[in-house]
Amino acid sequence: SQQGEEDPQALSIQEGENATMNCSYKTSINNLQWYRQNSGRGLVHLILIRSNEREKHSGRLRVTLDTSKKSSSLLITASRAADTASYFCATDAGGSGSRLTFGEGTQLTVNP
């Protein structure tokens, strides 16, 4: 099964609302990262949280990490139509190479 499983698979909200996406993983990690992918485009790095951190903020993004539950959440506050995209969590187990293992993603639709 997948390392890094997001839920929900799809989320539809109105502009101005908050969006919360969750990610679960199975093995120990060095860090966990969130990426955004707009339709037909490459992945854009949003935020990284290390295994010894519990919460991190970047603009309208808030990420939490619970290593005891092997889970993370991404909160986007005051969403905008431009936030419509697929969001992926990716885990980095550390060691040489910084190899990322991606989840299946959450498709977020923000309606104007």
Next chain:
Amino acid sequence: EAGVAQSPRYKIIEKRQSVAFWCNPISGHATLYWYQQILGQGPKLLIQFQNNGVVDDSQLPKDRFSAERLKGVDSTLKIQPAKLEDSAVYLCASRHQTDQETQYFGPGTRLLVL
């Protein structure tokens, strides 16, 4: 700073044909990755290079896929012969030596095998 460049952006081929993708990483980035992203799924690592050496190719289907990075800069990924299930977006990413955590992705090549 220019981003990761990939070409072509789209490719349509018939099964059993061969195809090649090209990637030019961000200048100075020693580490280069190729990922396969099937529709509706997350990217899956195919191969990772450090300069011109392979670090990890454990998930590369070596009977049909090959990749090289001869001079430690540009890289090509080849599929020969292609199968229907190879239809996917092929993403290239690169990472700087001093930033052990952040990968920068190109726009990808969308492959359709008929």
